[in-house]
Amino acid sequence: MFDLKKVKKDFPIFDRLINGKRIVYLDSTASTLKPRKVISALNDYYTRYSVNIFRGLYTLSEEATAEYEKARQKIARFIGCGNPKEVIFVRNATEGVNLVAQAWGEINIGKGEEIVSTVMEHHANIVPWQELVKKKGAVLKFVDFDNEGYLDLNDLEKKINRKTKLFAVTYMSNVLGTINPVSRIIKTVRRINPQAKILIDAAQAVPHLKVDVDNLGCDFLVFSGHKMLGPTGIGVVWGKYELLDGMFPYQFGGDMIKEVYLDKTVYKEPPHKFEAGTPHIAGAIGLGAAVDYLFELGMDNVRLHEIKLTEYGLRSLKGIDGLTVYGPQKAQERGGVLAFNLKKVHPHDAAQVLNEDNVCIRSGHHCAMPVHTKLHIPASCRASLYIYNTEEDIDQLVLSLQKAVKIFT
Ligand SMILES: Cc1ncc(COP(=O)(O)O)c(C=O)c1O
16 A cells, blocks of 8 residues: 555655755656665675675575575566566666667667667667667667657657667656657557567656566666666666577676686576676665565555646646646656746756755756757756655745745846
8 A cells, every 4th residue: 555654754864854954855767765675675785695696605695696686586577577587687777778789789780770769768768879870880760759748659650660670769758757658659660660679768667657578568678776766776678588698798707607718708698698797786686675665565556646746746836937847748648757947047046946945856958958959948947756755845846946936036
C-alpha cells in the first residue's frame, strides 16, 4: 500500500533542516533521494563483507558474489526479463547507450546506413550516435515532436525505412514529461523494417512506470540507478541475449575473460563479457535494495501517486501569471516532470530565489538542448516529482515562484 507519510519517513534526508526550513526536493528527474533500505544495504556491504567478487574462495567473497548476482536477478524481475544474463551492470544510462553504440554499433553500422533518434532526447541518446555515424559514414535522422510535446508519429513513419539499422528513443522525456507510446512505436518500426533494432532510453521510465521488456519487444533498454532510489555510479543495459552474445566486448581486461594466452583471449558469455574489471559491487547491491523498495510500494501505486500530483502541479502552476508549462497538458499522458518558464524571470534567477526557501528545482537546458531549441527558449525551470513529494511541496513551489515574480517585476 502507498502511504505517503510513511514513504516520506523512509528518507532520512527529510529530517534535515537548512537555515531552519524543511527541504522541498523537486529534482528527482536529475537524481532521486535514497531511502533507509538502500543506505542500509550499502552500509551492510561496507561493514560486513566489503570484498571483491568472483575471485575469492572464502566466505566473505562468496557472500559478496551472491549478493551482486542476487541484485542482477532482482533487477531482471523488476523489468520483466526472464533471463538475468540479459542484465549488464554499467555506470549509468549514458554508459549504457555508449556500450550499445560501441559494442553493437561498431560491427553493425555501415556506410550510408541510418540511425534514427528523436528531437526530444537527452544528450545521452544523441551524442553517442553522432560520433558513431561520423566514424562509419552513416546517417543520423531525428523524429520531430509536435507543438503539444507529443512525438510526431507521422514523422516516425517518414524517417524509418529499409536503411534504418537502429531506432533509439526515450520512453519518457526528461523535459516535456511526455510518455511515448513505445509499444505502438516499436510495432510501427517493425512493420516498416523488421530488421531494425530498437533501443529504449528508459532512464525516466523504469523509476516511474511498470516496464516489461519481454512484452515491449525492444532490443535494448538502458537506465540509471540513481534516478530510482539507488546509488550513483550504477546503471543497467538490458539486451536480448542473442544480440548480446553476438556483440564484441566494450572494454577489455580482468573478469570478462575465460582464458588468456599471450597471443589471444577467449571471452566470457554475456553479461560478464561486458563487465570488465571490478564493478561497482556496492552500487549493484544498493540498486537491488532500491528495486525491493519500489517492488514493495508497487509500481502501479507509484504511477497513481505521480498522476495525482502532476494534475495538482499543472493546475497550481497555471495559476501563476505569465507561467508556461511545456509538454502534454494531461497528467495521464506525461510523467511528473514539470518544465516551465516565467515571462519575466530567467530560470536561473527563479531557481536562486527558490533556493532561499530550500525549494530544489533545476534551471538550464537539462541536457536536452534540441528540445529547447525547438521550443525557441534558451533554458527552462524544471520541477520534478517522485514518491516522497506532496501537495504541500507544490504549494511551497508556487509561493516561492510568486516571490520570484514579485522580485523581478
Ligand atoms: C531521459 C534520460 N536519458 C538519459 C539520461 C542520462 O542519465 P545519466 O546521467 O544517469 O547517465 C537522463 C538523465 O537525466 C535522462 O533523463
